[in-house]
Amino acid sequence: GAVVSQHPSWVICKSGTSVKIECRSLDFQATTMFWYRQFPKQSLMLMATSNEGSKATYEQGVEKDKFLINHASLTLSTLTVTSAHPEDSSFYICSASLAGGNSPDTQYFGPGTRLTVL
């Protein structure tokens, strides 16, 4: 249980194009999903919190017009990198919150998407 998938697992695009990354919770519903970015040899950096049916909350320094987040259903959140540039090349990871029973809410992470912008 608590499986999160991402698609695609890797993508290469030309500078100036837009790329959409999907994050799905496969066996549970997630009201809240999170998007992270990770550069080589560095830790995960939270980009935004995605809530189903409402606007995402972006972390300081993250451009909301460049990184468009849509959380249209309880199992799907998408991140669109608009007008991508080489500096946007990174490993993008999503997570989804699972709550249930007597356990506290826990975040489960997707496998990540490697974006390379040429």
Place this chain on the structure above:
Amino acid sequence: LAKTTQPISMDSYEGQEVNITCSHNNIATNDYITWYQQFPSQGPRFIIQGYKTKVTNEVASLFIPADRKSSTLSLPRVSLSDTAVYYCLVGPGGYNKLIFGAGTRLAVHP
């Protein structure tokens, strides 16, 4: 959000027990302690979560002293496949954001 401090790196050998300690002096009353494991080019994998005392599952144990200002992840009899980065996070739960620290890079040697 409570800040966490962990050793940057650790080395061990196959078959040994590894203990990674995390300091979180400013932990709040409603905060839980969660540990994740991350391999290169993969998303973090949930290992264990606890609030106080000791928690054990099939892969690890988590020791939390009474003051909750630190916690120790214990990995029994590590193998080469346990080579990874381990993150300690503190927060009230999954609906709330988590801020990752640098983590501990564990290298297990033959």
